[in-house]
Amino acid sequence: MRLDVVLRVTTKFILAPLLLFALYVQFHGDYGPGGGFQAGVIAAAAIILYGLINGLAAARRIVPDAVLERLIPAGVLIYALVGVAGMFTGENFLGYNHLAHDAVHGQEWGVFLVEAGVFVTVFSSMVGIFYAFAGRRRA
Amino acid sequence: MTLIDPLIALATRGVTIFLMVAGLYVVIARGNMVKKLVGLSLFQSSVYLLFILPGKIVGGTAPIIDPAFEVYAHPLPHVLILTAIVVGIGTLALGLALVVRIREAFGTIEEDEILAREDAVRVERDE
Amino acid sequence: MTISAEFLEPIITLVLLLLLAVIAFGIVRVRGLFAVVIMLGAYSFLMATLFIVLDAVDVAMTEASVGAGISTVLFLGALYLTDVKEATGRARRLAPMLVAVVTAGVLIWGLSDLPEFGSADQPIHTKGADYLDRSIPETGIQNVVSSVLASYRGFDTLGETAVVFTAAIGVLALFARRRSDGKG
Structure with a gap:
């Protein structure tokens, strides 16, 4: 597989657009199809593709295990903290209305931050699960 | 129009039921654990279909508000199924990890072979 | 001449549903797990296409990336670590078939009251x-x-x-x- 020129060159061309597309899906999720899950999975797919073509060690240099192990809980924490922040502004848990100067802006901020939390957890979970499977030796 | 209506009514129900039953059959009848997980995926996706189908309005559009459109599909099933898909991949990953560990411990992923091996171990211990 | 959406959308849905049923039948019958996993990927892509026709674009995007992408990779990884061929073990057909038929009967009874496809009421x-x-x-x-x-x-x-x-x-x-x- 490693000598397959077509695959390696195509991967090189496709990686940057894939990551860019993930960011587009993430930040355009309020206006079109998309959001944290889809963006997280697409970004993870880019890393997985890189790992499949160039080997696991190369992928681990880009996204090391230590980073992943912190990102997986970090996303859930971001999400929960946004909820708690809503409580401090006098709303219910995960009530975004008072996060900014008016309710609509507060909602937009809340949704943005929550989607960011989802992205972080989904991305790191998918890459982490891939590493776990790919790094396993055959019994 | 008159011919397509009963056909589509039959197909939406029939295919949903067929997918669900096929998934269920694979989970029960097949001993291979990877195949069981495939069956579970089939079963899950039939539930996706069952939820998404009623949200559709013929001639409508996706639930993204725009002045150019008036008829939208209902967004609630979409949200529920989005959640279900992501939870599905989580359970699938965990299930596959368990299958790999089982293979490492027993040397096989066939259910009856694992049971036979466990019985053999038990008999050995009792003697 | 334009073909109306009221005519076209049910037909596309019908064709995609039938294709899904055919692939699902293949998945149940085939013993080679590698082929099964690849068919499951094709199945997920078809399902995503159907979701687009059903106006569930977010779901379609998720199904295409998760179902056809990540889960196929995970399945292939698991197959590499285990076996590619399913054993043709002892026949155990009757009980599962009975459960399946009974479930199908209950579902047919339960889904008979489903509203008409695509109507606004x-x-x-x-x-x-x-x-x-x-x-x-x-x-x-x-x-x-x-x-x-x-x-x-x-x-x-x-x-x-x-x-x-x-x-x-x-x-x-x-x-x-x-x-x-x-x-x-």
Whole structure:
């Protein structure tokens, strides 16, 4: 597989657009199809593709295990903290209305931050699960 | 129009039921654990279909508000199924990890072979 | 001459549903697990296409990336670590078939009251939650799926993120390398 020129060159061309597309899906999720899950999975797919073509060690240099192990809980924490922040502004848990100067802006901020939390957890979970499977030796 | 209506009514129900039953059959009848997980995926996706189908309005559009459109599909099933898909991949990953560990411990992923091996171990211990 | 959506959409749905049924039949019958996994990928892509026709674009995107992408990779990884061929073990047909037939019967009975496909007077549209009217004034978000997901039903999504977190931790724990020379 490693000598397959077509695959390696195509991967090189496709990686940057894939990551860019993930960011587009993430930040355009309020206006079109998309959001944290889809963006997280697409970004993870880019890393997985890189790992499949160039080997696991190369992928681990880009996204090391230590980073992943912190990102997986970090996303859930971001999400929960946004909820708690809503409580401090006098709303219910995960009530975004008072996060900014008016309710609509507060909602937009809340949704943005929550989607960011989802992205972080989904991305790191998918890459982490891939590493776990790919790094396993055959019994 | 008159011919397509009963056909589509039959197909939406029939295919949903067929997918669900096929998934269920694979989970029960097949001993291979990877195949069981495939069956579970089939079963899950039939539930996706069952939820998404009623949200559709013929001639409508996706639930993204725009002045150019008036008829939208209902967004609630979409949200529920989005959640279900992501939870599905989580359970699938965990299930596959368990299958790999089982293979490492027993040397096989066939259910009856694992049971036979466990019985053999038990008999050995009792003697 | 233009073909109306009222005519075309049910036909496309019909064709995609039949293709799904054919692939599902193949998945049940074939014994080679490699072929089964690849067929499952094709199945997911068909399902995503069907979701686009059913106006569920967010779901289609997720199904295409998760179902056809990540889960295929995971299945192939698991196949590499286990066996590619399913054993043709002892015949155990009667009981599963009985369960399947009974379930099918119950489902046919239960789904017989489903409303007509694609009509606007289904209960979900007439009596369901009015997110479509509320999203723009209350949250300013055009994509109603996003606003329901992250705002109106934010608690669901928190739980779901926690599930993904738990699954990842579970897989990492199952595959953890033992740091000490531990046994068993």
